[in-house]
Amino acid sequence: MYCNDCGKAIAENGRFCSHCGNVVGIPPTPKKLMRSRADRKIGGVCAGLAQYLDLDISLVRILWFFVTFVSGVFPGLVAYVLAWIIIPEEPELKPVVASQQPVTS
Numbered sequence: 001m002y003c004n005d006c007g008k009a010i011a012e013n014g015r016f017c018s019h020c021g022n023v024v025g026i027p028p029t030p031k032k033l034m035r036s037r038a039d040r041k042i043g044g045v046c047a048g049l050a051q052y053l054d055l056d057i058s059l060v061r062i063l064w065f066f067v068t069f070v071s072g073v074f075p076g077l078v079a080y081v082l083a084w085i086i087i088p089e090e091p092e093l094k095p096v097v098a099s100q101q102p103v104t105s
Helices: 045-053 057-070 073-086
Strands: none
Touching: 045 057, 045 073, 057 073
């Protein structure tokens, strides 16, 4: 594989050119914090945080529960409700439906 900018040969699985430092191929997309639709128990806040931080969902839920009761129930509940309001929900994935055409024989 060759660099698009300087034309030097680079490794096949390389992400950056070792000669000019430019990104090769498609640049990685930035992470977005979104509430989960699939793994939610209440509002999807913990599942969204777990996905964003690359952590286990159960770990995030246990930590949120622990921090809520250590700090007093009210601040943890207020933080959860605010996160539920502020963090956008991930877009709904609608299945593609083939057009219904009558069968003629």
